[in-house]
Amino acid sequence: xxxxxxxxxxxxxxxxxxVTTSEFEKAITNGYRVVLCDYVILExxxxxxxxxxxxVTGDQDFHNLDIDCxxxxxxxxxxxxx
Numbered sequence: 001x002x003x004x005x006x007x008x009x010x011x012x013x014x015x016x017x018x019v020t021t022s023e024f025e026k027a028i029t030n031g032y033r034v035v036l037c038d039y040v041i042l043e044x045x046x047x048x049x050x051x052x053x054x055x056v057t058g059d060q061d062f063h064n065l066d067i068d069c070x071x072x073x074x075x076x077x078x079x080x081x082x
Contacts, residue, residue: 002033004047006057009075010036024056024075027082054078 013021047055052070
């Protein structure tokens with residue numbers, strides 16, 4: 001499965017470590033292919049083009065979009081789904 005991490009997820013993992021970010025880091029390094037984007041503004045466009053399965057973000061604006069693929073999830077939703 002290919003997942004893409006929003007920049008805010010990376011920032012949270014690096015600067016605001018928590019039980020959730022630690023769980024998430026362990027989960028994504030166990031059999032998932034992580035795809036990153038060079039340009040923050042193009043993250044969702046890149047996720048669609050690269051055929052990403054899951055786009056993990058904390059940005060509520062993305063969660064309000066009505067798209068089927070990629071599936072847009074928070075860190076907690078991703079962890080609960082695996």
